[in-house]
Amino acid sequence: MDMVQAVLSGDRLSLARLLTLVENDMSAGREALDGSFGHTGRAHRVGVTGAPGCGKSSLVNQMVRAIRHPCEGELAQRVAIVCVDPSSPFSGGALLGDRIRMRDVAGDSGVFIRSMASRGALGGLARKTAAVVDVLDAAGFDCIVIETVGTGQAEVDIAHLAHSTLVIEAPGMGDEIQANKAGILEIADILVINKADLPAADNTERVLKEALHLGYVSKEGWIPPILRTVALDGTGIDELIGAIRQHRQYLHTSGGWEQRERIRLKFELDVLLQCELFSRWQHQVPEEAIQAVNDRLYNRQISPFQAADELLFLDGVIRPTFPPSVPR
Amino acid sequence: MDMVQAVLSGDRLSLARLLTLVENDMSAGREALDGSFGHTGRAHRVGVTGAPGCGKSSLVNQMVRAIRHPCEGELAQRVAIVCVDPSSPFSGGALLGDRIRMRDVAGDSGVFIRSMASRGALGGLARKTAAVVDVLDAAGFDCIVIETVGTGQAEVDIAHLAHSTLVIEAPGMGDEIQANKAGILEIADILVINKADLPAADNTERVLKEALHLGYVSKEGWIPPILRTVALDGTGIDELIGAIRQHRQYLHTSGGWEQRERIRLKFELDVLLQCELFSRWQHQVPEEAIQAVNDRLYNRQISPFQAADELLFLDGVIRPTFPPSVPR
Numbered sequence: 293m294d295m296v297q298a299v300l301s302g303d304r305l306s307l308a309r310l311l312t313l314v315e316n317d318m319s320a321g322r323e324a325l326d327g328s329f330g331h332t333g334r335a336h337r338v339g340v341t342g343a344p345g346c347g348k349s350s351l352v353n354q355m356v357r358a359i360r361h362p363c364e365g366e367l368a369q370r371v372a373i374v375c376v377d378p379s380s381p382f383s384g385g386a387l388l389g390d391r392i393r394m395r396d397v398a399g400d401s402g403v404f405i406r407s408m409a410s411r412g413a414l415g416g417l418a419r420k421t422a423a424v425v426d427v428l429d430a431a432g433f434d435c436i437v438i439e440t441v442g443t444g445q446a447e448v449d450i451a452h453l454a455h456s457t458l459v460i461e462a463p464g465m466g467d468e469i470q471a472n473k474a475g476i477l478e479i480a481d482i483l484v485i486n487k488a489d490l491p492a493a494d495n496t497e498r499v500l501k502e503a504l505h506l507g508y509v510s511k512e513g514w515i516p517p518i519l520r521t522v523a524l525d526g527t528g529i530d531e532l533i534g535a536i537r538q539h540r541q542y543l544h545t546s547g548g549w550e551q552r553e554r555i556r557l558k559f560e561l562d563v564l565l566q567c568e569l570f571s572r573w574q575h576q577v578p579e580e581a582i583q584a585v586n587d588r589l590y591n592r593q594i595s596p597f598q599a600a601d602e603l604l605f606l607d608g609v610i611r612p613t614f615p616p617s618v619p620r
Numbered sequence: 621m622d623m624v625q626a627v628l629s630g631d632r633l634s635l636a637r638l639l640t641l642v643e644n645d646m647s648a649g650r651e652a653l654d655g656s657f658g659h660t661g662r663a664h665r666v667g668v669t670g671a672p673g674c675g676k677s678s679l680v681n682q683m684v685r686a687i688r689h690p691c692e693g694e695l696a697q698r699v700a701i702v703c704v705d706p707s708s709p710f711s712g713g714a715l716l717g718d719r720i721r722m723r724d725v726a727g728d729s730g731v732f733i734r735s736m737a738s739r740g741a742l743g744g745l746a747r748k749t750a751a752v753v754d755v756l757d758a759a760g761f762d763c764i765v766i767e768t769v770g771t772g773q774a775e776v777d778i779a780h781l782a783h784s785t786l787v788i789e790a791p792g793m794g795d796e797i798q799a800n801k802a803g804i805l806e807i808a809d810i811l812v813i814n815k816a817d818l819p820a821a822d823n824t825e826r827v828l829k830e831a832l833h834l835g836y837v838s839k840e841g842w843i844p845p846i847l848r849t850v851a852l853d854g855t856g857i858d859e860l861i862g863a864i865r866q867h868r869q870y871l872h873t874s875g876g877w878e879q880r881e882r883i884r885l886k887f888e889l890d891v892l893l894q895c896e897l898f899s900r901w902q903h904q905v906p907e908e909a910i911q912a913v914n915d916r917l918y919n920r921q922i923s924p925f926q927a928a929d930e931l932l933f934l935d936g937v938i939r940p941t942f943p944p945s946v947p948r
Contacts, residue, residue: 322925329923343671422924557917557924562898564928569897570890572932589885595657596750596885597650600892604900 295320296327299431304404307431311406314423325423328430333553335372335429336540339451340439341479342460347486349375350523351460351532352439358526358533359435360402369434372404376421376440404433419567422453422560451479452559455552456539458532460484461500463492480516482535488520488528514542577603623648624655627759632732635759639734642751653751656758661881663700663757664868667782668767669807674790675814677703678851679860680767686854686861687763688730697762700732704749704768732761747895750781750888779807780887783880784867786860788812789828791820808844810863816848816856842870905931 298306313321342348356371406428408421421438428436438454451457459480483504485496500518517535521528543549574582582603589599626634641649670676684699734756736749749766756764766782779785787808811832813824828846845863849856871877902910910931917927 326923326925330920333920343673345671345673426924554914554918558914560924561914561917561927561931564924565901565931566894566898568928568932569901570894573893573897586882586886586889589889590882592658592661595654596754596888596892597654599889600896603889603893604896 296324310427311424314427315420331430332426335433335436337436337454339454339457346460346462347523348460351486352437354523354526354529358529370402371435372428372433373437374424375407419563452556456481456536458482458484460486461496462487463490463496481539483516483518485520486523489522624652638755639752642755643748659758660754663761663764665764665782667779667785668765670788674788675851676788679814680765682851682854682857686857698730699763700756700761701765702752703735747891780884784809784864786810786812788814789824790815791818791824809867811844811846813848814851817850
């Protein structure tokens with residue numbers, strides 16, 4: 293519990309160590325999370341997603357700078373950034389991009405940056421990201437920015453972890469984007485056109501507006517604003533911070549905050565259950581039995597469904613009490 | 621079994637219907653897959669991935685055209701394209717992009733296009749994509765192109781489904797790409813610089829070469845070639861098709877084909893087991909019990925780990941026989 297106390301009192305080294313324990317699935321990390329979970333629930337979790345090349349990292353840097361140096365007597369909030377890169381084999385906060393960022397905020401104890409990456413078990417990254425964000429929440433950061441690289445399933449999963457999701461676009465990012473807008477728009481609370489000084493920005497805004505009008509209805513009545521920024525010179529950053537605060541306020545008054553907290557925690561628990569069930573099952577079934585079924589699958593003697601059925605039959609405990617799961 | 625026979629004999633309407641059954645987890649789809657799985661294993665599965673804006677779709681179109689109209693007396697292969705978009709809510713082959721594509725290949729019975737999208741259960745998309753590709757394999761397509769939108773976890777998952785993976789880059793796609801190259805390069809069997817007529821192409825090639833030299837060692841001794849294409853006018857497409865054929869040949873002579881088939885099928889089975897275990901568990905535990913635990917989690921009375929433990933205890937059947945899974 294020493295470590296938990298140190299983290300709760302703001303010790304950065306203990307925090308970094310605890311996050312490593314959590315990422316590596318160590319029991320000490322789990323115990324620390326159990327011991328500190330009661331302190332979570334205060335941080336505003338802000339998801340930031342967008343395709344590579346949209347200037348996401350520069351924008352997050354500017355956002356953090358603005359949050360740390362607020363105008364007109366507002367309190368500077370403590371900010372943590374969790375950078376999630378599902379395609380990278382590196383983890384633990386030592387990415388090149390982080391080091392470049394660190395220069396901007398070196399010596400600022402109100403900023404903490406952590407990189408997450410993992411290409412292991414299915415659901416592993418979402419599960420670990422959730423745990424890392426929980427620890428940072430307990431550690432007292434007011435705002436936690438969850439930045440994801442890419443535009444795939446991981447981003448949608450990670451939107452489950454955020455209260456407010458920013459989707460970043462850049463002008464002229466290619467034809468295929470338009471056809472795919474609808475999906476990514478569904479997770480957006482705030483749309484940002486970065487590099488808005490480029491001539492194609494007007495067209496991007498038009499496309500976004502059309503896509504919004506086409507199908508988007510927010511479940512809680514919030515209409516996602518479309519903002520323009522230029523991360524390189526800071527244009528539009530104050531407005532963006534304002535919109536993020538407004539969305540937070542909106543969630544609190546509309547009941548959306550509670551709703552998203554419930555969805556997020558249920559998602560977090562489901563991922564954990566799924567990983568845990570598989571892991572426990574693996575421990576229970578002899579490896580040779582799994583190998584034998586895989587061999588028969590490879591030789592096309594059985595289909596994947598038949599292979600799964602056989603393996604789930606193997607431990608006589610589970611099967612008989614379950615109703616058939618197909619069709620649902 | 622009528623449907624399976626129709627699909628095996630090349631009936632496109634039956635194929636489309638069967639794929640819908642498979643995507644919707646209908647028992648008839650499952651039975652058809654069980655009945656046709658013995659016919660799989662012949663198709664060359666080619667994964668194509670790359671960030672939005674790199675011209676992936678145009679490139680795939682050109683590839684398909686070249687495969688359908690081969691030079692110098694080679695046989696035209698039958699090609700299926702599976703387009704996977706984890707961020708899109710649409711599914712079933714009616715995306716805008718598909719309709720544009722269809723124009724190019726309208727009336728060519730040797731080409732089949734299918735779009736996949738789903739943002740439901742964890743692992744759901746990977747599981748369904750695997751099943752859809754298996755059906756297309758059984759249906760006798762010589763080459764199945766699995767195209768993914770985005771650059772996240774889904775792409776890495778889908779690399780597991782392919783024998784040969786193409787990673788597409790376009791010149792000048794932004795600074796953050798360089799730092800993240802290492803991860804995506806690990807899944808690449810062939811690197812393609814599309815839009816190679818742009819002046820920045822030389823720089824992209826330099827960056828890719830450096831990244832390759834930095835850390836990449838192919839497990840099977842294959843060194844990924846770096847190719848240049850211009851999808852819009854067809855430049856470099858024949859060379860690309862040649863490289864794909866070469867990689868297939870290489871896999872067959874090196875034993876890599878067998879190895880990848882085993883890895884792919886094991887991955888497919890693991891995803892299925894994970895989904896099935898969770899689904900069966902959900903059927904077994906009363907909904908009110910799950911809700912009660914979720915309430916206590918929301919009120920911070922228990923942590924996610926403690927919540928998972930409690931829920932897995934609930935069905936007295938499972939827990940006692942399992943060893944503790946943390947730490948591993």
